[in-house]
Amino acid sequence: MSAPGLTLTGSVSVAGTPVVPHIALTVAPGSWTCLLGPSGIGKSTLLRVIAGIADEAELTGTLTISDGAPLRGRVALMSQSDLLLPWLSVTENVMLGARLRGDPAQPQRAIAMIERVGLSEHLEKKPGQLSGGQRQRAALARTLMEDRPLILLDEPFSALDARTRAQMQDLTAELLTGHTVLMVTHDPAEAARLGTAIEILSETGLTPWRVPPGAPPRPVDDADTLQAQGALLAALRGPGRDAS
Numbered sequence: 001m002s003a004p005g006l007t008l009t010g011s012v013s014v015a016g017t018p019v020v021p022h023i024a025l026t027v028a029p030g031s032w033t034c035l036l037g038p039s040g041i042g043k044s045t046l047l048r049v050i051a052g053i054a055d056e057a058e059l060t061g062t063l064t065i066s067d068g069a070p071l072r073g074r075v076a077l078m079s080q081s082d083l084l085l086p087w088l089s090v091t092e093n094v095m096l097g098a099r100l101r102g103d104p105a106q107p108q109r110a111i112a113m114i115e116r117v118g119l120s121e122h123l124e125k126k127p128g129q130l131s132g133g134q135r136q137r138a139a140l141a142r143t144l145m146e147d148r149p150l151i152l153l154d155e156p157f158s159a160l161d162a163r164t165r166a167q168m169q170d171l172t173a174e175l176l177t178g179h180t181v182l183m184v185t186h187d188p189a190e191a192a193r194l195g196t197a198i199e200i201l202s203e204t205g206l207t208p209w210r211v212p213p214g215a216p217p218r219p220v221d222d223a224d225t226l227q228a229q230g231a232l233l234a235a236l237r238g239p240g241r242d243a244s
């Protein structure tokens, strides 16, 4: 599998209103790019535009894929809301992509994936019988099942406790080695741990941020990673504020 990169330039409007007036985003092939920025600035909209499902948004500009081939069939988006179908079990939800495409189901692979996200005791449960964090892990398993070259993740670990979050970050980094990942997160620690590129989106556009040394997933107690996390938090809080 060869994972493509992408370049998105121009502006994005939602319902005729400019939401992201200036965007010049480059995601390198095989990178894990973290996108941070204030609530409502347009991060999820950008992911939806790239995924080709943003019916509400219009891109005035270009989306260029590094290998020149169409993205269709090569991209998976894990949305902020889990989008699990309430009438299907966890296992059926994790296999949903294959079912929608008319591909053969892979129950053994699905069960193994569900086990890896720590939900093996919940295989037959419906989403309504799960906690928010369990639903998020089911949605993560469904996205990882898709095994697409380009993976778009919208706050994929936001509902998880600290220990489970670190475990899911490690698992995702392991399974997505060699993929191109664009991840929206509000968590500077997550970006410092996982990013090979970090971008902050504001009204004026993107600002690239320094990435700590070492390959992701970086140890949670790594000094450079902690330092980068603090500096990133200070930057997100804005000028004139320290990181305390």
Ligand SMILES: Nc1ncnc2c1ncn2[C@@H]1O[C@H](COP(=O)(O)OP(=O)(O)OP(=O)(O)O)[C@@H](O)[C@H]1O
Binding pocket: 014, 015, 019, 037, 038, 039, 040, 041, 042, 043, 044, 045, 046, 056, 080
């Ligand atoms: N379907 C829609 N119709 C109209 N406006 C929308 C729609 N979806 C999003 N918006 C608006 O577009 C803007 C960007 O929303 P978006 O969800 O992309 O922000 P975000 O940066 O991902 O926010 P958050 O961090 O809170 O998830 C917001 O002002 C939002 O109100």
